Amino acid sequence: MTDLLKTALTELHQELGAKLVPFAGYEMPVQYPMGVLGEHNHTRTEAGLFDVSHMGQVILRPKNGTLRDAALALETLIPQDVADLEEDRQRYGFFTNDTGGILDDLMFANRGDHLFLVVNAACKEQDIAHMQAHLSDVCELTVITDRALIALQGPKAEAALETLIPGVAAMKFMDVLTASYNGAEFWISRSGYTGEDGYEISLPNSVAEDFTRALLNHEDVAPIGIGARDSLRLEGGLCLYGNDIDETTSPIEAALIWAIQKVRRTDGARAGGFPGAEQILDHITNGAERKRVGLRPDGRAPMRAGTVIFADETTTTPLGTVTSGGFGPTVGGPISMAYLTKSSAAKDTTVFAEVRGKRMPAIVCALPFTPANFKR
């Protein structure tokens, strides 16, 4: 594992007894001694601390000093409303390609004089090159390499973080705040990727370990690995880039239409103007041939990514494929996300998944599997 990158917290993970695995080029904790099930449940009932420093942090600053111009430039790459995003607010979005597929998903925030973006670890080099190629006339792009990124998630996250950084309790879902802790500047958003209330915190590498230890000293806070992160986001109905969304899935097929604001849709004030707009806007108007849905397998056998779905026990033409699947600890049973043909994607439809040569029934259901507990 000599070529794997470390984060500012890798040594702390080792000290905490984490099992480290290669993940997107980094050495990351898959679990701690509490174990994946325990960590999952701890995050749903208390507060879980995640190291997500492997993700890419990027600043886009307008060269002319007018933030709206940087926002409009970013709108040429993503189908979201960036220009009207208020100061100190964050939004979910995705880079699209010319065929209407998704290059990566991201969070972007209006931080007054600049935009702050967080992108996926596995895609960050490509995202940065993409932005350099298309935005550098208007924006100065800065890749942040001296900051860690941690997430604190769960119903006790607010109280735990408030003890260290007074003021965070007043934030609402997707609010952004600049705070200081022992003289260091923290960039905090009330967001996350577990379906729970919580925060994502960008902080200088130099203070990351001290601050993380301070959080872990709180009785309700435990460190959580990427194993539980996956079951938490799956129960939350949230897409994992590379599994549930990729260059071949349109955002409409992926059931992410909610993330395309009206102003960018047909008849909106800034309709289109992003890669693949023709295809994506057509999907909005006319519907897509397939759709991402939730599946509840009948029985206890998990239906994992790659499992093929059929209409009944004998037909040979598949309806679609599972893109993420496993055991949902909070649900108390197996759960999956799959792409299914339009005609089979209605809620309560019974379909059959081929698991180890046997066709097993599953019911199409709404996402998420567990209700989101965001502080709106």
Place this chain on the structure above:
Amino acid sequence: MKFTEEHEWLLLDGDIATVGITAHAAEALGDLVFIELPEVGETVSKDDAIVVIESVKAASDILAPLDGEIVEVNEALVDGPTEVNEDPLGNGWIFKIKVADASDMENMMEEAAYNAFIA
């Protein structure tokens, strides 16, 4: 108690062997979330895949460690598969097999040899 290179343990009582997976295997697999047990009365041959277990990470097969007939399965694991993680050599036993030829166990490892095998 005897151990196999497939990380199973066997405890022979008369001609019935109780079979489970080792603590080392349970630790490596992580928390179990699903188990599919064989049918009682099923006649199995050595290396047949007779049990499917899924952990939070992946699915794996458990192979029959020797020829015989399945005489009992641990039904409690269906609703509580993590018992395999919590007590792999005790309450986390998986099935009992009526051994066709007890001499098949002679080549299996003793605990010390198994510990050296996984070290």
